[in-house]
Amino acid sequence: MPTTLPSAFTQIDLDSGALAGSANVVHRLNEVGDWLLNVCRKEAVVLATIRLRVREDGTQLSASVDLSAAEIAGSTRYLGDPTLELTVRKGAYLRLHASSGQAGLFAVLRSAKDESVVWDSRQLVSSDLFVFLPLRPGHYLLANLITPAECGIAVLYPDPRDSIGKRLKNPDSMHLKVGTNFPVKTMNLMPGQGVILDTRGPARFTFVLQTPDNGPLDLADWRKAQDQKAWATLLAKHRQ
Amino acid sequence: MSDVMFSVNENTFKAVFNKLYPTVKLPFDGSNALGPVWFGVEGEVHLENAGDIDFEDSDTFFLSEQKIGWDKLVLRLGFNLPTITVGKFCVLRMPDDAPILGGECLVEFPGGELFGGNPDIGPIVLNLNAIIPYVVSEISGRYKIGIRKDGDYQKIYADVQAIDVHPISVQDTVGKLPGLVQAAVYAASYQMLALIPYTWLVDVVLGLLGFPTITQYLLNLLDIESDMEAWLMKVLNQSIGVDNLLYEQIFNAVLSKDEVFKIDDPYPFVPEITAKTADYGGFPKPVLTPTFKIPKVAALVENASVRFDEDNMIVSFDFGMI
Numbered sequence: 001m002p003t004t005l006p007s008a009f010t011q012i013d014l015d016s017g018a019l020a021g022s023a024n025v026v027h028r029l030n031e032v033g034d035w036l037l038n039v040c041r042k043e044a045v046v047l048a049t050i051r052l053r054v055r056e057d058g059t060q061l062s063a064s065v066d067l068s069a070a071e072i073a074g075s076t077r078y079l080g081d082p083t084l085e086l087t088v089r090k091g092a093y094l095r096l097h098a099s100s101g102q103a104g105l106f107a108v109l110r111s112a113k114d115e116s117v118v119w120d121s122r123q124l125v126s127s128d129l130f131v132f133l134p135l136r137p138g139h140y141l142l143a144n145l146i147t148p149a150e151c152g153i154a155v156l157y158p159d160p161r162d163s164i165g166k167r168l169k170n171p172d173s174m175h176l177k178v179g180t181n182f183p184v185k186t187m188n189l190m191p192g193q194g195v196i197l198d199t200r201g202p203a204r205f206t207f208v209l210q211t212p213d214n215g216p217l218d219l220a221d222w223r224k225a226q227d228q229k230a231w232a233t234l235l236a237k238h239r240q
Numbered sequence: 241m242s243d244v245m246f247s248v249n250e251n252t253f254k255a256v257f258n259k260l261y262p263t264v265k266l267p268f269d270g271s272n273a274l275g276p277v278w279f280g281v282e283g284e285v286h287l288e289n290a291g292d293i294d295f296e297d298s299d300t301f302f303l304s305e306q307k308i309g310w311d312k313l314v315l316r317l318g319f320n321l322p323t324i325t326v327g328k329f330c331v332l333r334m335p336d337d338a339p340i341l342g343g344e345c346l347v348e349f350p351g352g353e354l355f356g357g358n359p360d361i362g363p364i365v366l367n368l369n370a371i372i373p374y375v376v377s378e379i380s381g382r383y384k385i386g387i388r389k390d391g392d393y394q395k396i397y398a399d400v401q402a403i404d405v406h407p408i409s410v411q412d413t414v415g416k417l418p419g420l421v422q423a424a425v426y427a428a429s430y431q432m433l434a435l436i437p438y439t440w441l442v443d444v445v446l447g448l449l450g451f452p453t454i455t456q457y458l459l460n461l462l463d464i465e466s467d468m469e470a471w472l473m474k475v476l477n478q479s480i481g482v483d484n485l486l487y488e489q490i491f492n493a494v495l496s497k498d499e500v501f502k503i504d505d506p507y508p509f510v511p512e513i514t515a516k517t518a519d520y521g522g523f524p525k526p527v528l529t530p531t532f533k534i535p536k537v538a539a540l541v542e543n544a545s546v547r548f549d550e551d552n553m554i555v556s557f558d559f560g561m562i
Contacts, residue, residue: 008327008352009441026331026347062332062346093332093347131349133327137440157440158447167450173329173349191444192327194349215443227455234459235418237467 007100012136016205017122018104019067022133023207024097025121027109029054032090034112036082039070041105048074051082051112058089067105068098096121123202130197130205134189137213144178145204151182153207155189157215161222178203242543242556248501250295250551256500257303257398258289265311266489273320274479276461278359280316281480285309287379287490295548296382300401304380308405308486310372315475317424318362319461321432324448327351354436354445361431366424368472370416376409379490385500385553387546392506394544395499396555403491405483408476410469417468425462429454501555506538506562538562 011021019025029035029052037050048070052063063086073083088094098105109119123146124130134140137157143150158168173194176183179201189195197205248256263286271280291305328351336343368375381403387396410417432454436442442454451457464471476482513534517527539559546555 005354005436006352009354009438022327022352024331024349061334061341095331095347129331129347131331133349133351135326135352135441135444136438158443160443160446160452163447163450164452168447170325170327170329170351170448173331191440192351192448194327194329194351196331213440215440219443223453226452230453230456230459231418231422234464234468 007098008133009135012209014132014205014207015104016124016130016203017106019096019098019106019121020101020104021098022135024095024129024131025107025124026129026131027094027096027119027121027124028127029088029092029094030090031118032056035118036110036112036115037065037094038108038110039067039074039105040108041071041103047071047105048077048083049081051085052094052109053085053087054090054092055087056090058087058092060086060088060092062093062095063088064095064097065107066099067096067107068100071101071105123204124199125202126200128199128203130199130203131194132207133192133194134207135191136209137191137215138209139211139213141206141208141210142182143206143208144182145206146202147180149178149181151184152186153189154186155191155213157213158191159216159219161219178205242545243558245554245556247549247552247554249553250293253295253301253500253553254290254293257293260500261287261398261494261497262289263287263490263493266486266493267312268485268489270480270482270485271316272480276320276322277463277479278318278320278362279475279479280318280363281476281482281485282312282314282316283310283482284312285377285486285489286311287493291378295551295553297548299385299547300382301385301398301548302380302382306379306381308377308379308490310375310377313368313372313375315366315368315472316363317366317428317462318359318364319428319432319458320358321355321360321461323356324354324445325351326354326444326448357435360435361428364424364427364431366420368417368420370420371410371412371414374411374414376411377486378406379486380404380406381494385546385548387544387555389505389541389544390499392504393499393502394505394541394557396501396503396546397499398497400491400494403487403494405486405490408473408482410472410476412469417472421464421468421471425455425458428458432458503541503544503555503557505541505544507541507559508536508538510534510537512536 008022014023032054035052038046039048107121134155137155140153171190171193175196177198265284265286267284269282286309288307288309290303294302329349330345331349332347334341334344382401383398384401542558542560544557
């Protein structure tokens, strides 16, 4: 049966403060204690709560939370009941993402003791990571809305004529340290080349398509000719 | 020496066999998955005349070149495309010299997966009815002859011992097969495009797969390397194993066949006769019973046997008293 295309392939514009598609945020849990992670879509509307225990002797060095799965689980719980409980080691990394939906979700980390806010995924802090996967070819604007800073990114069209007989490999991810400004003004990426933005200050990143690149105009004719050639070769063998 | 002995020669036996053994339509179906491609078949065959029958020593005969007639042949294809993971990479890795988990990935970006269905494409139907006149298949078999009492008869049966379904041969002399295969590949292409509805994503996926077009990728999955007749024969004979499917149907069909010959038992010499009394003499007065019955004359069939002797089937039996 046909499968539904995952949102990582369909969500083009990305926002570190409204997670959807391939947008991921990684935050390090440096303080021992009990914490509540609120999953939200709008200000002051908590959709689900996850209880996090950070311990010196915890065994888990990382944890992954799917905010959209938590939202679905939260819809059947009493408000405030945790949908998930996680225990991790001090210094563990928390990866947040949203595997479905396109509206965008964010998370707020609070102290379980007094519910004071200690971290909000809408404003990344130093050493947080914003990780995403550009796929759709085109020209994008990568921006930090807080500093503000901008970087132009071109996701190159994978012209099949450049790779005849070759099998492309997933390209190595691009790792950038981002302070007040981006280290480069422009850069080129291959579709499926991951980007890791390592923040060195407050940040909210957006990655927005400016101009789509639909590939060379003569590509459709080239494809048609390739197919005709393949069929002609087979038919010639059939007639022999 | 038996009381009665008669022989039937090979030609007569073959004529009788060919009148009795061709079967009505035998439906069959089956499927098999071979790597990323699933094949299914649905067909209907009947047995036609035997090409040759050879009497062997003792009580068996060998039948060869018995044609299988095709009434229906439909092939179904499904593609379970290999899952493609795009953009899976390690975000944070422990330093190689860390005391624990040195070099291990702590945070992994899972990327996105395509083609997780089972099957992703299909079923695509290849209606091969247009080429069934060019599908050549035949069987050979060894049968054992025997005679058994059944009701008021001694019946001579040909009991199947072994059947060999020969590999199917396709001789597409009119060249209809390429069109059918092309139509199927186009149908599969449309279904694949529905899974990846963006042209740019198609090119990303094809780049990762190493093929310039979807058509060429599907032809590669189908393993159509040489001509299409050879491909179809490989699919039917090896991938699906049609010979095994046919074997079962044909074996059961010939197993249920009636006798080849039968002999009355008791064997009648003279039937019962109703005679007119007047026909038997000049009676002075009218007789009270104008008719009377002369009972039938018959004998039991005993020590019945059947065997082959060179080119003849010899049937012999004795008469016994009723």
